[in-house]
Amino acid sequence: MAWDTPTDSATFRNWPHRVIRRGDAVRPLPPHARSLPDLTFEVGDVRLSLSDYMARRRTAGLLILKDSEIALERYGMGSGPESRRTSYSTAKSMTSTLVGAALHDGAIGSLDDRCDLYLPRLRGSAYEGVTVRNVRRMCSGVAWSEEDDGEADAGRLDRALASRRPGAILDLACTLSRARPQGAVFNYSTVESCVLGAVISAATGRPLADYCAETIWEPAGMEADGYWLLESDGGLEMGGFGVSARLRDVGRFGLLVLEDGEAFGGRRVLPPGWRDLAGQPDSAPTAFGRLMPGSPAGYGYQWWSVPPLPGGVNNGAFSARGAFGQFIFVNPTEQVVIAIQSAWRHHQDSDAEVEIVAMIRAAVRALRPDPAS
Numbered sequence: 001m002a003w004d005t006p007t008d009s010a011t012f013r014n015w016p017h018r019v020i021r022r023g024d025a026v027r028p029l030p031p032h033a034r035s036l037p038d039l040t041f042e043v044g045d046v047r048l049s050l051s052d053y054m055a056r057r058r059t060a061g062l063l064i065l066k067d068s069e070i071a072l073e074r075y076g077m078g079s080g081p082e083s084r085r086t087s088y089s090t091a092k093s094m095t096s097t098l099v100g101a102a103l104h105d106g107a108i109g110s111l112d113d114r115c116d117l118y119l120p121r122l123r124g125s126a127y128e129g130v131t132v133r134n135v136r137r138m139c140s141g142v143a144w145s146e147e148d149d150g151e152a153d154a155g156r157l158d159r160a161l162a163s164r165r166p167g168a169i170l171d172l173a174c175t176l177s178r179a180r181p182q183g184a185v186f187n188y189s190t191v192e193s194c195v196l197g198a199v200i201s202a203a204t205g206r207p208l209a210d211y212c213a214e215t216i217w218e219p220a221g222m223e224a225d226g227y228w229l230l231e232s233d234g235g236l237e238m239g240g241f242g243v244s245a246r247l248r249d250v251g252r253f254g255l256l257v258l259e260d261g262e263a264f265g266g267r268r269v270l271p272p273g274w275r276d277l278a279g280q281p282d283s284a285p286t287a288f289g290r291l292m293p294g295s296p297a298g299y300g301y302q303w304w305s306v307p308p309l310p311g312g313v314n315n316g317a318f319s320a321r322g323a324f325g326q327f328i329f330v331n332p333t334e335q336v337v338i339a340i341q342s343a344w345r346h347h348q349d350s351d352a353e354v355e356i357v358a359m360i361r362a363a364v365r366a367l368r369p370d371p372a373s
Contacts, residue, residue: 016164016233018209020217020226020243027221027252027264032069034367039072041362043355050074053359057325057352060085061247061341066334066367068255075247077343084227085341087243088322090250091228092193094212095239096136096278096302097257098200100270101215104261107204108132115195118203125174127195134182135196136301137286143179144189157191166232169194186285186299190240193302197239208237219263220256222249241322247341254328254337275332279303279318303330313364323347327356334364 040049050072054062060079064072079085087094102108108118111133116122126142127135134140145152153176160168173191201208209228217226226249229242245253256263257279261270281287281298288298288307298305305318313334320328325342338360344352 016230016235017227017242017244018207018230018237020209020228020245021213022222022225023213023218025218025221025265026223027255029065029068029070029248029251032066032071032367034066034071036064036072036363036366037074039359039362039366041358043358048355048359050359053355057349057355058343058345059325059340060343061339063247063251063339064363064367065251065255065337065339068335071363071367073247079247079341081248082224082246084224084244084246085326086241087245087250088241088324088326089190089193090320090322090326090328091239091241091243092190092302093257093320093328094216094243094253095193095197095200095208097216097253097270098208098212099132099136099196099301100261100274100278101211102200102203104269104271104274105204105215108200111136115199118199119170119195121170121198122174122195126176126178127173130182132196132199133301135192135199137183137186137283138188138192138299138302139183139186139283139285140189140192141178141180141182141184142173142187142189142192143177144187144191146188146190154190157194161231161238164232166235169231169236169238170198183283184285186291193240194236194238196302198236200239201236208239215269216253216256217249219265219267219269220249220252221264222246222252224249247339250328250339250341251337254330254339258330258332258335258337275330277301279330279332280305280316313361313368325349325352325356329360331364334367336364336367338363 054076060077062074112131116128130140146154160172197208204211224246227244228237260275262268278301280300286299296307303318306314308315316333317331325344327340329338
């Protein structure tokens with residue numbers, strides 16, 4: 001199968017999946033004193049309204065939270081507050097956050113533990129000896145091509161998933177070869193996140209969706225169940241993609257991360273300081289401007305980080321990103337979380353990303369106590 005068109009959770013329910021159960025308490029999201037329905041922003045010499053942007057960029061949902069309150073909530077593309085949209089690669093950031101939960105619980109002893117300590121299936125493969133930290137950085141050194149041509153490794157991942165065969169994803173990971181020493185180079189890899197999800201499941205002795213329900217979904221106060229795509233009936237969750245959730249619950253996940261894992265009910269689910277560790281580069285290969293030619297971005301622990309700029313409104317910010325225009329933007333300095341669900345016609349759209357950046361900057365400025373600052 002090829003994941004070549006955006007879809008809502010109804011399609012995912014036709015595939016093997018596991019429910020991420022919500023808890024009893026729902027985190028309220030009250031309205032913010034300052035609302036943004038009339039927000040406009042400039043891209044080049046063109047001024048766009050939110051309606052212009054959402055129509056042009058096939059936006060299914062846009063949620064802007066300031067100080068844990070709703071400054072804007074708007075839907076399009078036939079979606080509404082009860083719609084669940086698929087996450088694509090924003091799930092990588094959720095999987096990475098579950099590593100933090102497992103570290104806090106003691107199920108994982110250290111980020112520098114070898115993955116095969118928890119998942120013996122990796123022994124004898126290129127992943128043998130690779131640390132949890134380097135998988136989270138996407139610096140395992142294991143060869144992988146994310147090219148979307150149906151023939152590269154990403155195409156092999158599609159075919160493994162389409163087989164619905166138990167163990168197909170880890171079997172694929174174990175066939176890969178070593179390209180570089182671990183920690184030497186950044187290489188974006190969806191299978192890396194799938195390996196990470198399998199490590200978490202093995203370390204905790206729990207299906208990933210169940211552990212997510214216990215450490216993220218319930219503590220964050222989600223209003224609805226989520227879904228997590230499986231490789232096969234009763235098999236492993238796809239750690240690199242496949243979470244389906246409502247827009248507000250995506251925003252609540254962003255708030256849990258923004259608040260450094262101290263849930264709204266007072267329970268801590270992540271180690272203190274986790275947000276700043278996970279959201280920023282901590283190695284030379286993942287440093288700002290080092291990831292790929294022409295990109296100023298850096299990479300944390302499966303979060304994309306924004307380079308600091310003099311007087312910049314997004315200094316210290318980081319984001320989860322998924323194909324077809326899925327974003328979770330977290331700005332600790334400004335106490336802003338923005339969740340975007342889209343249905344772009346293509347996996348990537350550089351023009352749409354430029355407009356998103358401009359919109360986010362305008363929203364952050366407008367929500368400052370002194371909007372002119």
